Every structure is written in structure tokens, then in C-alpha cells.
Amino acid sequence: MKSRSLVLWGIILLLLLALPAIAQAFGGNFYVGFATRVLILVLAASSLRLLIGELGLVSFGHAAFFGTGAFVVAILSKELTAPVGLLPGTDSAWIAWPMAVLVSALLAVVIGMVSLRTKGPYFIMITLAFAQMTFYLFESLKMYGGDEGINIAHRSRVGFGLDLGDNVTFYYVVLAVVALGHLFFHFVVGSPLGRVMKGIKENEIRMQALGYRTYWYKLMVFAIAGAAAGLSGALLANQNSYASPNLFSWLQSGHLLIMVILGGAVSFWGGAVGAIAFCLLEEVLPHLTKYWQIAMGVFVILVVMRVPEGLTGLRFRFRLPKGGSVTPVVKLTTSEVKNG
């Protein structure tokens, strides 16, 4: 069992490492770029999954952090040529990326402080509200590109003789960052903190009665997830050499949510699997049929109805005896049940 999963991981790792070579053999730099993009979204989706699957917080505003990360990188690079802001610009990854993480974490703290007072659908909507605010803000900030966004002259510099402008190099750097991100998530989920998160998801009031100031725990994890989404946004800005306010749009948040649910929120790899599936669908379906939106709709509905636990749940299909069930994601009820 243990050794089998090691072998499996070995294979996946090898595939990921060999991907650029394979892609180029099949005739396309494009697929390296595509894979990089997918990896970046995997990080964003996994960070949202952490919130939904482990803590039961359904955020409809995750794009706010994603976009913020991207804009931090873009603005810093823009200030390089036209220093009007408070900060001198920079294109060093060692400064820009941590800044992206920091700023999105801070934003998450601010948004979280207000949003976490609410629950269930109210939380969904208030996070959406904040994301919309950031969207309109960036869309009308002429100084930072307005609705036309910011073009980034060249990708961040990491030193060590690595040129991120090269797609393959960039792919490996992204792979490393995303892998580290997941190691971190894995560590958090398995730690005592992870246990507290599960407890809060199941029964927050009881957690308070057991001595946890749940609000602060939620805020902390919200900030962690925001920071990770910010990092992924920073990577995307690099990948695209461009940042636009569309990154903040509710559709972007919606897509991240869809990835998570498609993959299965309760499983650690749900976000990753969902992101990969979603990107592949988006890329492949339009080639297959003119009616790709209908096809996408039907696919999504089928997955959700037939495999409620998400694509990662398919794995269980082969292991659990019939009738075995996987615990569902939190059911958000509008009426708080009276306790005791």
C-alpha cells in the first residue's frame, strides 16, 4: 500500500518533470505554457479548497486575492519605469513575489475581519461584495491601467542565471513553487491546526465551548488561503506578462469555485484535480463541438449528479463497498439550529 503510493507519486513527479520535453517533442512550446497556467491555477484552487474543504468557508471572492497578487507584481514592474507610487519599483522575484503574498494576506485579513462575522450564504455574498469592490476599484484606477490592465515588460528576475523569460525555466520554477505550496498545505492539514479547522467546520459553537476563539483561527486560515492565491496571481501575471482587472471579476471567483467542487472539496487533491479538469475542458471542448458551452454545462451537471463527492471521489468508487459514503461538504443552513 505504502510502497504502491510511493511508486505512483514517483511516476507523477517524473511526468511533471519530463513534461516540457514531452510537449516539445509533440510540437509545441504552447503546451509548456498551458501546463504552467494549469499549475498556477492548481495552486489557486487548492488554496480555496483549503477554505472550503477543511474549514467549511465558501468564499465567492477568492479572485480578489488572486488579482491582488497579480497587480502587485505588475505595479512594481510598472513603477520601475515610471516611479509615481510610494515604493520604488522592482522586477526581482525575491521582492515582488513575497510582496504579492504579503499584500494579499493583508487584504485577506481586512476582508476576513468583516466577512467572518457572517455565515453560510451570507458569507458567500459578502466575500463576493468585497471582490466586486476590488474589481471596480482596479477597473477605474487609471493610474494602474484601468480596465486595460498593465503590461509587464518582462518576467520577474530570480538570479542564479535563471531566465524566467524562457518558458521551460519558468515552468520549472512554477512547478517548484506550486509543489512547495502543496507541501505547506499538506503540513497544515495534518498538523494540530488542521484538526482545529476540521472541528470548526463541523461544529463551530462547540469549538468555542472547548476554548477556541474560532474567529481568529478562521481569520488566520483565510489569510493563508488569500496569501497562497496571491502568490498564484503573481505567477499568473508573470506567465501572461500582463495583469487585468478581469482577474478580480466574479466569473474568476466562480471558476475557482467550480474547479474545487468539480475536483471534490473534501479531498486534499480536489482543488488540483478540479483545476486540471476544468482547464482541459476549456481547452478541448471548443475544438470538439461548436456547442461547447452546452457540452460543458452537461458535463458539469453530470459530474455533480453522478459523482457528488467530485472527481477525486471516483477513486473511492473502486475501494468502498456499495453503500459506503463519503462525508459531504458542509450543508449551509440558513437557520441556525438551536443548541442545547
Added chain:
Amino acid sequence: ADPVKIGFIGSLTGPLSTLSTDMKDGFNLALKHKGGKFGGADTVIVYGDDQANPDTGKQVYERLAKSENVDIITGMAFTNVMLAVAPAAFKDKIFFVNSNAGPKELAGASCNYYYFNPTWHTSALSEAAGRFANQKGYKRMFVVAPNYQAGREHVDGFDKEYTGEIAGRAYNKIGQLDFSVEIGQIRAANPDAVFFALWGPMAINFVKQFNQAGLNKKIDLVTAGFAVDADILPALGDAAVGIYNTSQWSPDFTNPVNKKFVEDFEKEYKRPASIYASQGYEVGLLLDAAIRDSKGKHKDNKVLHDALMAAKYDSVRGYFKFASNQNPTQHVYLRQVVKNDKGQLTNKTVSTTPVHADKSDPYVGECKIAAQ
């Protein structure tokens, strides 16, 4: 000759798809008129859907450029998508032939050897609208535009030419549904006319509600041609009748190229040709001429560039040439929405004397294109 591969990136699905769909159909009609071969070369068109989202546009571009290896990119409808895609295309040395209004960056400081705009410059129509307002003798005008880059460019363009008093300005948010507030402000300001630079559903919402409020009886509407063109008129109905608008093209232009285009478009697609369709058609004509004049050497960037710059063909607009910034120099005419004899709404050229003649954009001076 080498085959030519053209990437057409458009907003082909979703609520904003009408612009690109018209462009695409116009473009395809041109290809058809040329027997399926631009300039005699085997022509392959690859389509990509940007969903009106710059990030998606960028992705689609990557696929067309890196996986499909296209020679030329065209089709985009929205400035923000263009601005996201353009730098990448320039870096990859792929020609970007704009098929819709071009932003000022690409006409001025950020103009590029690989960028051609044969259609119109964003503020060109608004400038003409301002000039028309002067001619018409409107003393006080109210301006409505969406609060984003292109919207502000329109307002600036109008302001630049209009010499009367601005009675008020309202910037609405993009995709706004309800204009009652702006209409209230207009009523309170009581101007002679309103200039609005709205497009798509926003234009529809505004004009309908303007009429609902009964303001059309007292106050004229002036706009740029795209706001009340063939794609939108059916949704506006009689509310649109009488609206003045400025445009580089009109379906009733009598030059033979345009006549053929307008007739065949309606026959082929069962709907009247719009300004966007004319732009798509025009791009097709331009590419045809340039590839023809490259004489089989269109894979050579310098040859293709020079052929594009000097392309000789008859434009649907009658008169057109590239300025030194590779943006258009052309006439802008005044049109008015009328009902034709079949009871359909259409635009009619008010006067064959252009409002603005032989006009290029104001940013020519800022543009320095280095020879490659």
C-alpha cells in the same frame, strides 16, 4: 506560393459576441469574394474565442502563435484584449491587423512596426461628433460615457472639437442597466442635445429609457456610429429614429465595392451589414492586397510590412490610406437613423461632404516606428 495562416481572435460567445460575429462574417465574406485565397495564396483561418476577457485573449493568442504558428493576427473587438495581446505579438514578430477601433497607445508612443489599424481610431468618431455639434449649432450639450479607458477617450475626443458649453457629464459604470439617474440629470440640465458614447446593451438601455422618459421630444441625441448601427437597431426599434451619428462607413455608400459588400452580406447572412461587418470585410480586402503584392514572399516580414503599408485596393469607405503611424487617414461622415422603404431601420448618410475630411488621429506625432 507559401500558404498563409491567419489567426482570428474574437469574442465569439457570450453577451458581447455580436461585434466579433459581425467582423468574422464580414471577413469571411471577403475571403469568399477572393475565391477562398487571399492574394492567391492558400489561406487558412484559425479562430479563437477570447470571451471578451483579456486573460483568455492572451491564452488564445499563445495557442495561435505557438501551436498554430499563424502569420497574422486579427479580429479582436475590445481594447483591453488588444492591449493584452499586442505586446506579445510584437515580441513574437507576428503582424497584428486591428479590425476594430484602436486605442491611443497603439497610435502614439507604443505604435509598432507590426501593428496596422485599417479601421478607425477610438476618438475619431467622437471628434467628428463634436464638430457636427458645432455645425448644428447646439449651444449646450450633455455627455454620457462609461467610466473606462475607451469611454474617456471618446469624451476627450468630443471635448476637443466641441466649442459650446458642456451642461454636464455622467460617467456610468460598464454594463449599467438603469439610466434613470443620468436621465434625471439630463432633464435637470436641459441641454440642446446629448452626446453618448455607449455601446452594445448599454446603448440600448440608455436610448430606450431616454425615449421612455419623453426626453426625445425636446432633446437631440448625438453619438458615434457604432452605438446605433445595424446590430443594435432592431433592438432599439423606433426609439432610434432620428439619432445623429458619425461614422467612417455607411451602408448607403454608393461605391461599387460597398454596394457589392452590403448586398452580398445580407444575402449570405440574412441580416443587414453593420459597421463591424464592414471592418471585417475591409481587413480581408487589405490582407488580400498585401499578400498579393508580396508576390509569394509574405513570410518575409519586411516584404509583408511594406506591402501592407502600400496596399492598393478599393475600400468600402471610398477613401482610405495609412498614416505614418500605420493608423487610418480617412473621412468621417454624418449619418442619421431612418426607416427605409421596407420599414427597416437603417443609417442614411446625411451629407456626402464629410464632417471631418482626410483625418488621421492626433497621436501621429508621438509615433516613431523604427525600421526593422
Added chain:
Amino acid sequence: MLLFLFEQLLNGVQFGLMLFLLSAGLTLVFGIMNMINLAHGSLYMIGAYLIATLTLTTGSFLFGLVAGVALTAAIGILLEMSLLRRLYDKDHLTQVLVTFGIILIANQAVQEIWGAQPIMISTPDLLSSSVPLIGDFEYPGFRLFIIAVGLLIAGLLALLIKKTRVGMWIRAGASDREMACAMGANINLVFSLVFGLGAALCAIAGGLLGPLLSINVGMGESILILAFVVVVIGGIGSVQGALAGALLVGMVDALGRTMIPMVLRGFLEQGLADSLASTLSAVSIYLLMALVLYWKPQGLFSR
């Protein structure tokens, strides 16, 4: 000046009631049946298209409205019986995803059937003129009509939910479906009908807003978020809440758009003031929502 403010207030009320028409159905399905239905916007779109087409072909707005509403309700019921009914006991995320799938399908289907170009319903002649209110101040008759219909529907719905047995069944079924069945209520049927009612309200909104707004593919999504904002501000499941929320949103939006530019132009340079004002008024309703939820985390009319 006072008259101007009054007009803008009226505009706010009117816009609010427009939103209410849409939110009412949403709050029924969302709050009372505890189901997040993103496809609500699609039903609104389908309703508008059907009514426009029927009006155009028969020439009668009234007939178009009635027949279109009935058809949309039927579509809603069909959708509920075939698919959505299985979602009631699922978590909200599942509902979001499935109904998102429906949006995709509906949008493309509508585009295939009616084309991508926006279409039109014209205002019925009877209501197309303006009505003098105070002195020579006139207000569009059709907008007054919307105000009236909005208020009427608010009243009827409140009655249905609060005072009738079916209303009690609906609420009982929402909180404990099994138990409501065990007490003898046919919750399946009741829910189908409620869903149909929600769809009918969508269609009414589509029919009434059609003459004012653009009818195009995707028209539902742009207004759906606003409707959700209204529902949440008001407190999920409360019809009065939806009404209050809608009026509040309408008012804040209208006054924000009126006042903020006026105030800012007082002390800022013109260009900056305009763009700042428009940003602020764009976020004003979201700000409103955040404030309301900060103060009352369960919305205004929470239990």
C-alpha cells in the same frame, strides 16, 4: 433642486422595484426552499425572449405577457421536476454548480434559437406616455406601472407566505422536508409549484423590464448578482426583506450616482472627481451590503 432630488428618489424606488421583481422569485427559492438557484437569471432571460417573441408575433403585449409567463412557469416546473428537485438535500455548492451548468446550456440554446443580436419589446402604447405628477414634472407611465406591479406582487407574496396554509407548508418543508411529508403535506408538489411561481415572477420581470432594458443573451447574469445582493441584504427567505433590500439598493444606487459626483466636484479637479465618483457609486451597493451584514450578519429581516 428639491424636485430633482425627488425625481432621483423616485428613480431609486423604481429601480429598486425592478430588482424586487427579480429578487422575489429568488428569495422564495433561495430562502424558503434553501436552494441557491443561479439559473434564476436564465429563467428571466427565457421569459423576456418568450414574451418579446409572442408580443411581436401576435401584436398584443398583454397576450405576450400572459402566455410568456405561463410558458416560463411551465419550463421552471419542468426543470424542477426533472433535475433541480434532486438538489434540495444537497449542499449549496452542488446547487451552485448544477445551476451554473444550466446557465451555460440556456445561454447557448437561446443564442442558437434567437441569434446573438439583441431583440426588442416595445412599450405597450397604453403605458408609453409620461404622466404628470407634480406641476409640470412628468414621469414615464411605464415606470409607474412597474412600481405598481412591484408593490402588488410584494403584497400578494407576503400574504401567500404568511397567511396561507400553503405558505406554511412551504416553510415547513424548507426546514424539515421529511417531517412535513409525514404530517401530510405533499411537499414535492408544493415545491414544484413554488418553483414555477419563482419562474413566473422571473418572466414577469423579463416582460416588464424588456421595454426598458436590452434583451440579449446573458442578460440574466448581469442582474442576477444584484438580485442576490438584494436578497442577502434583506435577509434570505424574507419577502419583506427582499422588498426592503431592493428599495435600499435602488435608493443608494440612485442617490449615490446623483450625489457623489456633485459632492466630489465641489472640491476635486473635474476629471479626477468624475472618475472617482463613478468608482464610488459603482461600489456603493456592495459597500452597502458589507455594512448591512457587518451590522446585521443575517440581513435586515433575519429571524
Added chain:
Amino acid sequence: MAEQVLSVKGLVKRFGGLVATDYVDFDIDDNQIHALIGPNGAGKTTFVSQLAGGLHPDDGSISFYGSDITRLSMADRAHMGLVRSYQITSIFRNLTVYENLAISVQSRLKSTFNFFGKSAADRLREEVAAVALRIELADELDTLACHLSYGQQRQLEIGLALALNPRLLLLDEPMAGLSPDQVPWFVDFIKSLKGKDLSILLIEHDMDAVFKLSDRISVLVSGKRIFSGTPDEVKNSAEVKRAYLGD
């Protein structure tokens, strides 16, 4: 006189027009089981919720081992050793018994952020095992809580509270729903809890259990404390009979 664990002065809670807690004074002594009985709707649960911090009183004060806790949060009170259990079983159903107890223990040890210490992990394991032994669930550590029998779930419910090493345990109808054969075991179990530094406030409608367990009984009617005394005094009080016990 024994040390006072809890002292409540003039506590008031209103729900609209209804006074659910009506100027209640109330003390609990050290090492005692103090039962709170009263008719349905008398305000017992409301009272307990205020003690635990789930509800905020409109007036009055609560002090715990001499310090005023009226305004403290539920979590702070729990850390001070004032812990409640719930009338409706309120465990983490989708976690194992081990994880349930670990959540509680690590709250007491404040070791949630002790990510790396090996000793912390060992300590946690030991403490969980000790609690599990005490609530007789040592063999079920890896069972999902939802797969426990009803009685075991009630045990776990109390175990969660117990793992915090409380000094005062508030038990709201701990025996609700148990079948008659399980009640005696549970009574013994609760009795065994009492001891050094642990007092219990017990709410229960099963009078046999109440009389067997409690050192002192208070009677709450319509939000007012109408009687307080030893079990025998309560049994013989006409007032209590009329209001609550019947005959």
C-alpha cells in the same frame, strides 16, 4: 464553609417580554454536585448558557473562583475551567473519537501551534488516552463518532468537556435519551467524576438520578429560583411538589 466555585448575583435575561432569568442569585460550592431542576421552560438552559458564555445576560454578574467573568467569551471561560456539555449531543460526528478528544486536549495544552515538538505530540497522545480511559472509550479511539452507539456518543459528549480538566462542569440533561438500562451506569459515571477540584452543575429531569447524585438542589420556576436545599429538603417541600414534582 467551603470555597465558592461560582457565584451569580442578580442575573437577568429577557427575550422580548419574557423574563427567562429573573434576578437569580446562585452559588456553587467546591467539590459538589449541584442540581438545577424546574419545569420545562423555566429557564434552566438559558441560565446555563449565560454561565458558559453562549448568551449574554441583560443584568447581573457572574464570578468564578472570585474573578468576574460576566463579560468573558465562551472560549476564555473554557480555559479558566468553566465548561459545559450540551443537551443535544454536540460532538464532531465525522471525526474519530481520538480526534474529538485531541481537539479538546490540545485546547487545554495550548499546543495547536506547536507544530514540530515531538514531545508535544506524545504528550497529546498520552492525555487523550487518559481521557478515553476515563470515559470508557479507550477501545473506540479510531471509530468515527457517528458510528458510536447513542450511549457512547453521550459519553464522548462529556469526555470532550472533561478533557479540558474543568473545575466546574455544566451538564445539561446528560442522560436524555438513554434507555433505562444505561442510566445506572451513567449515574455512577457522573458520580465518579466529582472529586478533587471538580464541581458539577447538573440539569436533569430524571428525578431518581438527581436525588442519587446531588449534594444540593435548586429549583427554578419561571426564571426565579424558588427553592434551594438538600435532596431531602427538596423531596419534602410542598412548594416544589406543586411546581415541579407532582406526586
Added chain:
Amino acid sequence: MSLLKLTSVEAGYGASQVLFGIDFQINEGEVVTLLGRNGMGKSTTIKTICGLLKPRRGSVRFNGAEVAGMATERISRMGIGLVPEGRRIFPNLTVYENLVAFARPGKWTLEHAYKLFPVLEKRKDNMGFQLSGGEQQMLAIARALLTNARLLLIDEATEGLAPLIRQEIWRCLHEVKKEGQSILVIDKYVQNLIDLADRHYFIENGRIGWTGSSEQLSEQPEIWERYLGV
């Protein structure tokens, strides 16, 4: 003819079977109890009768008609009233609404119910979730009575009630019985049940273990010992 008759009923949840062939019957006007320890399948039997759980095998006949597999609400309308385990009152309805929403005409009226539980009248405008545990229990009983069902199924109705109220409920059930109401009761106060009921069924591991009349039961305390552990 019997009012309710279960023959070899098997039922369960998902993969786990709980009932392994239950046979019993209730005649018109009879009060019958179902006794057993925690988790033996008492509540499951009740759920199977009123259709909340579909039996896997066997037949449930009510009033002569086969109801196994029928929709819950149809069974209910044939005349079965339920006081479920755990009260399950509707939290978002007021007390008044909880009572009238499902009421059917008959002997039991609102006034009647208020007289039985005066506290409900005092709280009639409160939402269900605001009631105390015991008040909720009273509401659940009153709600079932107001459906004027031919057969009442009462699952642990005295759970969490004060002794005085408990007495009141027993008294009330006696009264209802006198009026000819058929009842199936589950409760843990065996002595009270012996006083009230005509016949008793003991259930163990999903099967009926012992059945007999009240006299037989009170003469054989070893039965209690065997099935209830007391």
C-alpha cells in the same frame, strides 16, 4: 379487522439492516407499546410505518390497504399522526402555525390543544426554535393530535419533560384512549405504559422478542430484566 398490520417487515439504512422481520398488529381502539433498549429498531419501525423509510421486504397494511412503498404524505393522509423522536417541530413556523398548518377537522381543535398545554397558548407567536426543549415536546404532541389521525404513533414523547408534565401527558393519553383512539407508544417509563396500554411488544435486534398483555407483563418482571436490563 386490525387497523395496522406489519408482516415480516425488513428495513434498514444504506448497507446496514435494522429490522429483520417485524410482525405485529394494532386493532381499532387499542393502545400498544413497543419496548426495547437503545438502537434496537423501535424508531425505525415507526419510520417504516409512516413511509419515511421504505421497507425492503414484507407488508404494511393500514386500514386494510397496503401502504408499503406509498408516498409519506399519502400514508399520513390516510390517518396516521406522528410524534417523532427528537420533536422535529418546524423551527421557522410560529407555535400557532406549527399547530394549524397540518390540522385536519375532527375532535381535536386548537382550543382543545391549548387547554391541554396552556403554555403553548402563551407562546403562540414565538417561533418554534425559541421554545425550550420541553415546550417543543408538548408542541409536537399537540401538533399530532390536531391531525385527528386514526392512529397515533408516539415516539418518546415524555423525553425531557418535567415530572409534572409527564404525569399530565399520561393522563391525557388515558383520556384519548378512552375516546377510542388507537395509539402506538414508545417510551421508557414501563410502569406508566403498563397502566396505559393493552398490549406490549418487546423488540430486540430488529425482531419481536416477546408480546403479551399488560397483566402478563406485570406478572413477569423477568421479561423486563431480559429485554430492558432493569
